[in-house]
Every structure is written in C-alpha cells, then in structure tokens.
Amino acid sequence: MYIPIDSVIPNQNGKSILITDTVFADASFLINHYLSKSIKNKEENILLMSFTNNFIQYESIQKKMGNNLKIYKDTEKLNFIDANLISPSGDVNLKILFQKIEELLKESSFESTTIILDDITHLLYIEYPLNEILDFEYKCRKICNMYNCDIIVRIHKDIGDDNDIDPISINHSQLLNYLMNSYEYIIETNELESGYTDDIQGQLSFARGVTCTQFDFNPRLYHYKINENPAYSKFYAKGLIEGTV
Amino acid sequence: MNSSFRKKINSNQVQPIATKISSYTSQLLVSSGIPSYDDLLGGGVPVGSLTMIKKDRYTTYADLFGKYFISQGLVSNQDVLVISADNNPENIINNLMGVIEGKSASIIEKESDEELNDNNDNDDKEVQPKKKGVRFAEDDKPVVKKKRVMFSEDTVEPTSKRPIQKKSELKIAWRYEKLPKFNDNNKNYAPNSFCSYFDLTKTLDPEFIKSKQENITLINIRDWDQNDDIYTKLYNIIEDKLKSDKYTKDNNTKTKSVLRILIDSFDSPFWNLSNTNNNYSQKYIFLHKLKILLRNTYSICMFTIPSYIYNDSRDNYISSHIRRLEHTCDCVIRIDSFEGMENPLSKDITQDFQGFFHVIKLPCINSLVSGIKMSETTLHNLAFKCRRKKFCIETFNLPPEMEETDQREGGTYIKSCSTVKSKLDF
DSSP states (O other): OOHHHHHHSOOOSSOEEEEEEOSSSOOHHHHHHHHHHHHHOTTEEEEEEESSOOHHHHHHHHHHHTOOSTTTBTSSSEEEEEOTTOOTTSSSOHHHHHHHHHHHHHHOOSSEEEEEEEOTHHHHHTTOOHHHHHHHHHHHHHHHHHHTOEEEEEEEOOOOOOOSOOHHHHHHHHHHHHHHTTOSEEEEEEOOTTOOOSSOOEEEEEEEOTTOOOSSOOOEEEEEEOOSSGGGOEEEEOOOOTTOO | OOOSOOOOOOTTSOOOTTOEEOTTTOOEEEOOSOHHHHHHTTSSEETTOEEEEEOOSSOOHHHHHHHHHHHHHHHTTOEEEEEESSSOHHHHHHTOEEESSSSTHHHHHHHHHHHHHHHHHOOOTTTHHHHHHHHHHHTTOOHHHHGGGGSOTTSOOSSSSSHHHHHTTOOTTGGGTTSOOOOHIIIIISTTOSOOOEEEEEEOOHHHHHHTGGGEEEEEGGGSOTTSOHHHHHHHHHHHHHTSTTTBSSSSSSOOOOEEEEEETTTSGGGGSSOSSOOHHHHHHHHHHHHHHHHHBTEEEEEEEOGGGGTBSSSOBOOHHHHHHHHHOSEEEEEEESTTOSSOOOHHHHHHOSEEEEEEEOOOTTSSSOSOOSOHHHHTSEEEEEOSSOEEEEEOOOOOOOOOOHHHHTOOOOOSSSSSSOTTOO
C-alpha cells in the first residue's frame, strides 16, 4: 500500500477508478496497491478478476507487501476469479462472470466490496464482441453503484496509430474513450517525457473524470519509482508552473 | 556478492537440472547461453517466461539469441523444442555454435592426448608454455586456456590437462598435495553447468547432436496442412509435451528438467499461408495460452519475430498488433543493428559495436520490479557486439574523440600568450 497514492483519491465507498497504462509504464503496482488496501481494511472484501495473471503472481507480490493472500483465498474476504481462459463461446464467458459477481455482492456480509478487473484490454485482444464487453462493464459499474462498492478497472492505452484496418485497435480506441468518459477518477501511468533517469521510473497522473462529483479532489502529477516494499518506493510531486495553481 | 543471509527455500522442492535460484526475485533461472544477457536479466532467464526478440530488418543477429538458447539447453542436458515455418528446424539444430568447454569432453580428452604427445617431443621446457599460448591463439582455442601461460611448469595447473603427470612434480605446494585437486572440469565442463562458453567460429559436434536426439523435438510448420488451425494444433502439441512428469511442478519424479521452446520467426508470412485476412487475435490467444502453460510447468519460451513487416521498426512503433503481443510477453527485446541507417555512424562506433540493443520490457514474474541491478539509464543505453567468436551486450559509450589534429601530429601549437615560440612563456 503506497501511502502517497492513497492520499490523493478521497477515501469513500462507491467510487470508480480507471487505470490506464502502457507497455513502458506498467500499472500493476496500482492494482496491487488497491488489493493491499482492501485486504488491510477489515470492513471490505475484494473481488479480483484477473484476465492475464495467475493467483501466484498476486500472492507473491502481496507477500512482499506484507499481506498473506493464502489465508484469505476461498474465503469471503478475497474472491479471486481466474478468467485467463475466457472466450465468447467457452465455459468461462462474461455472462457467467457477471452472474458470479452479482451473487457475491448480494450475499456479501461485508460493508463494502472492491471489484478489481485486471486488464479489461485482454477481452478486446481476444476479439470478444465489443458490445458484450461494454454491456459487462456497464452492468458491473451499475451494480457497484447500487451496493456502494468500489470498482477499479485497468486498461492499456497504447493503441498504435497505424491506419490499416485493424478491427481490434478500432474497438480498443472506442472502448478506451468511452471508459475515460464514464469513470470518476482516472489514473494514468506514462513513461517519463524527458527520457530515462535512474531515480524515476515513470509518471503517474490522477485526473478527474467527467462523472466526478468530489470537489475536494485535486488532480496530481507524481514521478514515481516503485519497489515492492512500499517504504522504499518514491513518489515526487511534480512541480506546477506559476499561474496554474 | 556473497552474504550470510540465506533465503528460505523449500528444500522438498526438486530443482531442475542446470537452473539456479535468483537471489533477488527467488525465481528459478536458466542461462540463455549469452553471459552478458544473463547478467542483464539479473542472473538468467526466469523459468516460465516468454521472451520476444524483435528481429532487425537487415541482419540476422536476433537468430543468434535463439541458437545460443538452444545450444545452452543441449549442453546442459535440457530438452529443446524448435518450431519454425521459415527455415527447416533441422538447419537450426545443425548450425548451432560450438561449445568450448561443454559436453564434448571426449574431444577435449583427445586434444589433450595429442598435446601430451606434442609435449613429449618437445624437450625445451622453458619455451613450451609460451609456444602453447601462441598455438592456442592460432587454433581458436578458448581464451580461458591461455591462462596456462602464466603458470610455470612446476605449479599445479588449474586446467585439466596432464593431471597425472603433474602430481608427482608438486614441490612448492606439497602441503596441498592430498587435497582434492581444484578442477575446472567439474565446474565448467559438467553437462549440467549453468552457462557454457560458446564459440561462433565452430559448429556443435554432429556426433553430440546425434547423441542428444531424444532431447530434441523439431516441428516444421510448413509440413503441416495449411488449412488446419496451426495455432491450436501447435498449442496442443506443446501442451502434450509439457504433460510429461519431467516438467510438471509436482514432486512425483526425482529428476526435473526444463523444456526450452524456440519459435523461429513467429508470425512471419509463412504462419498465415491459409487465411488471407490476417487473424490478429489468433496469435495473441496462442501466446497468452502458451504463457499460462509456461507458468505452470518447468518450461521457457523464446521467440523471434520479424516485427518490421508490421511497421514496427526503428523510427515508427506504430503497429498495434505488435503492441498487443508485447503486452502478453514477459520480456521484449529489440535488436537494432547499424546496418541500413540513414545517416551512417562514425567509424569509431561501428567498429566497436554492431548495433543497439533495446530493452522494451523486462520479466517481472511474481514481482513488481525486475531483478536487474542495472540502473535505468544504463539499461536503455546498450549496444551489442558480435565478434568472431562471441556475441555480447555492453553499455554503449562513445569512444574518445581521436581526430588527427595538428596538435597530435606534433605540429607547432603555441600555448603561451606571447608570440615568441617558447612554450611556457607567459
């Protein structure tokens, strides 16, 4: 759990966060940050749906961050859904996954739930029909609203700008633009604009989404260097130009 | 750097041959066969990782990676699976680079026997070692062996040759006579050593390859019926192969091995002969499923990809297709040789290096940060050189300015303020 990140976004339930990243600036640390945060919070449980990683990946990272996921696995506290083998026609598809989410939220005895969708881009990459992805995402967001739950979605934002007819990248940019317009908070990770340096890995920006109603939230820009041990990670607030403050 | 701190490692776990555990990420590592590349990744390539090597448009340096990777696998007694559509996989296997100290121990023995005879003929002991050094250099023998020149005839030679003869001649170090002899043999020549030395001027002994036949599996995609779904078919074959007890992550069998998979020129035009419209998601799904498979077994995959045909080259990284594949790979490397550059580089650079080595993504398996100790600036400032015998990756730095100026030529150059031709007059 990285404290500087935590202090930016208001701590109240029912928020929606979109995390966008690129190949060069991987945002898995943000996913793990929110995972760790919810594990530590006794009143929350987690629904982690992963399309690209296995459980061991989260488990070993969380171990280094000071959480033992093993004891929570298969309890109500941590519901891990491995959706790696999702396919439109297979046993694991979005309809079934949504049913699972619905059931879990209904039966939950916790005050609040955090739903994490790790990498929704995977659905696009395997050419899942766009309307079904949109439908799934919309339903997830609405049900979170209903139960006052947090939803955190990760999406890659690097779409090549080739002009050839690549249906996946057309869908990708549509989905990305749509999501950017529907979430309350948008966290972006980027590589450094100025090149590479030893002490900084990339740039982290917190932006207000269109639907955000929190007035005490200030957009921030951080330079970061991540270490699994949060104490060794560094976050530097980027300076602002006079006049924009 | 050794420290007294030991990581808690499950001792019940059987460790596959020729692997080591990273001290930083606790991942199981195997060697890629290129020491400098291993070093870059923090000791070796993590088992269960999927590596993409983007080819260069003008050269075939990327193929060397695959060859090193396979050679190392064979030398350290691991199993290899070579898949290709462009080349005949047999050609790849038959053109592997030779190992200097490897399994070909019989050959080394033979050589040393010959040398013994040579030495007996030659009575002049003073000159002998020196001559040897020269001879080795001529014969493209390993550099390591040149060290022998430094040892006088009476000391114990750390190299393997003539151990029996030398034993009786121990004079200075008589106290150590009974100690087990330090033997490079066991360390470097053992079949399951971590990393061997390869020599690009040689090819791997055909006899050796023949003896390893059972460890080698070759798949030629072009032999297949192109109307089939080659990606599903290939995945099923790999899955079947990995079902063997040797590669599963349980403790049923005592000996575990790592399967090295090399896919040569993945996604070249030969991979889509049947479908006229390029089915992009098929390749992504194949790699994604392959990655899951790799993670759950003792296996490792490296593939080269001619990314330039998808508009992904030096100046424009715009291919969204390649981007997607990059996202699913653990490690992405791009070879960018100096060939075909619009503005040719200075000769000083090109004689030192052959091209840039770009690191796009480093493996972060079960961790948030990769196990590299290299600083970020060095990491993005690498170049590779391919010498006659070896391929290595180094930090790219410009050579000192060596222009032939008047000053260097020894021309007159007045340093003082006065116009008089005295050099130290102010």
